[in-house]
Amino acid sequence: MRLLRTLLPYLLLAVVLAVFPLVAPVSVVNVGVYVLIFTIAAVGLSLLMGLAGQVSLGHAAFFAVGAYTQAILVTRYDWNLFLALPVAILLAMLLALVVGLPMLRLRGHFLALATLGLGIIVTIVVRELEFTGGTSGIYGIPKPDFGGRVYNTPAEYFWLLTPVVLLAIALGNKLKNSRIGRALGAVNDSEVAAECLGVDTFRLRVKVFVLAAGFAGLAGAFYAHWLAVVSPEASNFPLSVSFLLMVVLGGLGTIWGAFTGAVLVEALDEGMRALIPQIIPGASGEVQLLGFGLVLVLVVILVPGGLAQLWNGLVRRVRGEREDPGADESETPAALGAELDDLLAQASPPPAGSAVLSVQGLTKRYGGVTALKALDLEVRAGEIVALIGPNGAGKTTAFNIITGVMPPTEGSVHISGQDVTGKRPNAVAALGATRTFQNLQTFTSTTVRGNVMVARHLRTKAGLLAGMLGLDTGEERRTAREVDGVLTATGLQQHADRPITALSFGQQRQVEVARALALAPTLLLLDEPMAGLSGAERDHLSLMLRRVREAGLSVLLVEHDVAAVMALADRIYVLDDGVLIAEGDPASIRANPAVIAAYLGTGEDDDQLVRSAAVQVEHSDGGDQ
Known part of the structure; x- marks a missing residue:
């Protein structure tokens, strides 16, 4: 069937x-x-x-x-x-x-x-x-x-x-x-x-x-x-414009739209050949091209999805479906089962305690502004390390440099002993390091399942020719089973076939984390993963991260929820204005006056305290402050 x-x-x-x-x-x-x-x-x-x-x-x-x-x-x-x-x-x-x-x-x-x-x-x-x-x-x-x-x-x-x-x-x-x-x-x-x-x-x-x-x-x-x-x-050029109009009119990303778009453009072409000379005597091909341009503009403004958008809307109305079913904010995440352990077992973490991520002297300047200054940071296998600080402290900048999204001005980044400084994010991911984002970066054109399937890209091999000729059937079936396992493991199976845009903000956050775990990484970098989550969703994510740590994987966590950080992290680094001001275990960080001043202080004495702490850290070999 x-x-x-x-x-x-x-x-x-x-x-x-x-x-x-x-x-x-x-x-x-x-x-x-x-x-x-x-x-x-x-x-x-x-x-x-x-x-x-x-x-x-x-x-x-x-x-x-x-x-x-x-x-x-x-x-x-x-x-x-x-x-x-x-x-x-x-x-x-x-x-x-x-x-x-x-x-x-x-x-x-x-x-x-x-x-x-x-x-x-x-x-x-x-x-x-x-x-x-x-x-x-x-x-x-x-x-x-x-x-x-x-x-x-x-x-x-x-x-x-x-x-x-x-x-x-x-x-x-x-x-x-x-x-x-x-x-x-x-x-x-x-x-x-x-x-x-x-x-x-x-x-x-x-x-x-x-x-x-x-x-x-x-x-x-x-x-x-x-x-x-x-x-x-x-x-x-007019022929190129015709091809462009065929694709846009038929519907971007829909292969069937290439045919329907070609039918409509040729019909439009024939119609303009007959109509324009009657409206404008002696009109040449340039006027016809102008007509194509007008149609293209109208389609982009009125029906950006082309005929495919109109067809899909009609099908939904016939079936009685809502275009956006919305999200159930009250849904409680499904429990984490043994499938999560099977997923985490796919990773190959190094021995416990060995360095997975080593950052030395990381600096990023934008003209005369220093967003990050001489950051030294280490994440070892089987631990959760938090990177905290006020807004604008340089946390996301550090993440972007570590994952290859932007190059550093100075300093180096090593993942599993290999230098990845300045390399593209796909090279970093190939070494087992991936991330989530402060601002959601989901794949909005597909479903929850589709988002997670992309994360299995490095675990599959079929190329362009194999995909076109249908030689990837076995691999595709295996990938589908693996993705079902990931969704079950992370408690998202009930949302598998929903468009990602139909989920709540918090649920999309969970999909980002599940997508990152589907890569089976050795190092997971999470940028404010708890932002927008409900209480139940936060507890669900915290439990998941503890299971990740127990499996020997490493987590570098940027998070504004200080209580969650203190409960989860083995070690904490504190940034303020791009400078490392403290590093240590949760107890020492909680009592550190420089950290308290960075988050809560407003006076000149507090500012001086933060600057003094930064200088001390810069000239020390590390340890608690």
């Missing part, structure tokens, strides 16, 4: 596409051919924009590379269609790899402008080179001829493209629901959280950028055979 539900949309689309040329006028079938060609390119762009969150304004550049390569090989070198096709795809992907390595280090509108520049460069190159036919392009590209048939009519070519489009959509959907797809979705939701769970975001972006170019190259090759001519217009 589940397999039937999965295959049903493809079967329905296959029937519609098979029947369409038989009932539609030839002129409409001709438009349908362009819809199918552009759908292939739009699937790739949907993966790039919807999953990886990268906006490309130069997607037509890869489309043109595929078209020109195919045209040159079959006309000038008499290559067979099927021999030239993989070469056209590979050259488009090679270009994407070469330009993607530097370009994908950019973000946001900078990347969009860079891809726009790429499209302009490709257009100029093919227009100026004699090898590519200059402004005239390449003519005489033959129609596909194989299996005893020549695909030279709109109906024949439409049927030829149908299985290719179905396969492209199927591959895109398989990738979206795979390990790589989950990681890409997580990067789009919160790049820093994904990296802290071990996702190499830059490498993933390059891979999906190259893959998207491959889809565009394939579409370009079919475009060349259908049109029988390839000119510089195949790489121009």
Whole structure:
């Protein structure tokens, strides 16, 4: 039954596409051919924009590379269609790899402008080179001829493209629901959280950028055979805008939306061709492009989720479901069972008492402001260490440096004996250290289960190709079982299939902690994990952290709830204004006058006391203050 539900949309689309040329006028079938060609390119762009969150304004550049390569090989070198096709795809992907390595280090509108520049460069190159036919392009590209048939009519070519489009959509959907797809979705939701769970975001972006170019190259090759001519217009900006509009109109992140978006954009294109000259006599293609831009703006403002948003809303109304069921703030967390011990046993902590985290001389300056000054800190295996201090004391700055979110100005960080100073968060996570965040960094596009599944990224191996081809079935089933175990272990099983945004703030905090534990880390860094939790939820988290310590794992805890810190921590470090003013066990910290002054003092004597304590700690070898 589940397999039937999965295959049903493809079967329905296959029937519609098979029947369409038989009932539609030839002129409409001709438009349908362009819809199918552009759908292939739009699937790739949907993966790039919807999953990886990268906006490309130069997607037509890869489309043109595929078209020109195919045209040159079959006309000038008499290559067979099927021999030239993989070469056209590979050259488009090679270009994407070469330009993607530097370009994908950019973000946001900078990347969009860079891809726009790429499209302009490709257009100029093919227009100026004699090898590519200059402004005239390449003519005489033959129609596909194989299996005893020549695909030279709109109906024949439409049927030829149908299985290719179905396969492209199927591959895109398989990738979206795979390990790589989950990681890409997580990067789009919160790049820093994904990296802290071990996702190499830059490498993933390059891979999906190259893959998207491959889809565009394939579409370009079919475009060349259908049109029988390839000119510089195949790489121009209006075509890139059309691809962009297809993805946005269909719904970002929905592979099916690439097809529906292509249908609507081509219908809109045909409508504008007929309507605009009647409204504005003598109007050129630039006016039509202006119309596309207006539609794009309206979609982004009125229906940011595209047709997918409208469809999902309709389905929910038909089923009588609420769009946001809300959260039950009064729910008591489920009890922690033996499953938690099984989860913690997956980690490989060093012998008790050995250093898991060693920080020396950690300093961070922003111009003339010193946010953190010469911090020395150590966390040993099987202990909970707290880092406390007033707001703005530098605690989160220290966390960000330790986990690789930002580089230090001075100092070093060692995890399990390895120097990770200045390394990216995914490298830190690979050594068994992960974190939660002061400001929630959940993956809002998925469920509680989806959030936790991302945390198993380092524990799984299936790559992009395996995900697309469905070769990861066994690994996916095992991961699903492991995630169920994590959710049961952390008392979140009852929320497994709820959207993360439907949970209360405190419950989302718990999901962050569960997600971090799902990595099976040796060092857990928690940034104010009790903020927003109810009394029952705090007790639940405290019990969980004690179980973590008993399993030999280490915890570095930033928390404003001093009572909870005193009850949990084995040792405490106290920061004030970026400077370490005290370090010791809870009893000594509780009685330390410098700590009391840092939290409660307001007078000049208190300030002098804090400064004196900082100087003493700075010139001592450590120990209680």
